[in-house]
C-alpha cells in the first residue's frame with residue numbers, strides 16, 4: 763500500500779477512535795490483518811462463548827478460524843441443526859463478532875439487517891461486541907454512512923445471497939419494499955451505556971463490502 767495512503771488511514775483512524783471514545787466505546791487501529799487478528803484474540807479470553815452475525819471481515823482476518831480451532835465455545839449457527847436455539851444462545855454469549863456497514867469519522871456505526879439477528883445482538887444481549895471494520899467503511903458523516911450501507915453494502919449482499927431486490931439488479935438502492943429486502947431494520951450505534959461492551963478494531967485494509 764502507498765505510504766501516503768497508510769499515513770492518511772492512520773490519521774483518519776485516530777479521529778474515528780477519538781469519536782468512539784467520546785461515545786463510551788473503545789477503538790483500536792491495526793495496520794494490517796495480522797495485527798487485527800492479534801488484537802481481537804487479546805480482547806477475547808480463552809473459554810469465552812462467541813457468536814457472530816454475517817461478519818465477512820472477521821473471516822477475512824482469520825478470526826473465525828482461529829476461534830473455531832482454539833479453546834473457545836464458538837456458537838456456529840450455520841452448522842447448528844436447531845437454528846432458532848443457536849440464534850437465541852447468541853444473546854447470552856460472552857462475545858459477539860460483527861462488522862459495520864459503515865462508520866462515520868466521529869464514531870457512529872450504521873448497520874442494516876433483514877432478519878435483524880445481527881442488529882438486535884449489537885444493540886442488546888451479548889456481554890461484549892467486537893467490530894472488525896476495514897478503513898474502506900469510514901464515511902464523513904451519518905448521511906454518507908447510510909448512503910454507503912444502502913448503495914454499496916446492501917446491493918452486494920443482496921447479490922451474494924441471490925435475493926430478488928432491485929439493488930441486486932441495478933447496483934444501487936431503489937428504496938424497495940420487496941419481500942426479499944434486506945433493509946428491514948436500520949441500527950445507528952451512537953453511544954454505549956455499558957462501559958467496556960463495544961470494541962472496534964479499525965483495519966488498514968479493504969474488508970467486507
Ligand code: SF4
Pocket residue numbers: 912913916917920927928929930934935936937938939940942943944945
Ligand atoms: S431498500 Fe431494497 S433496493 Fe434498497 S438497498 Fe435495501 S434491498 Fe436494496
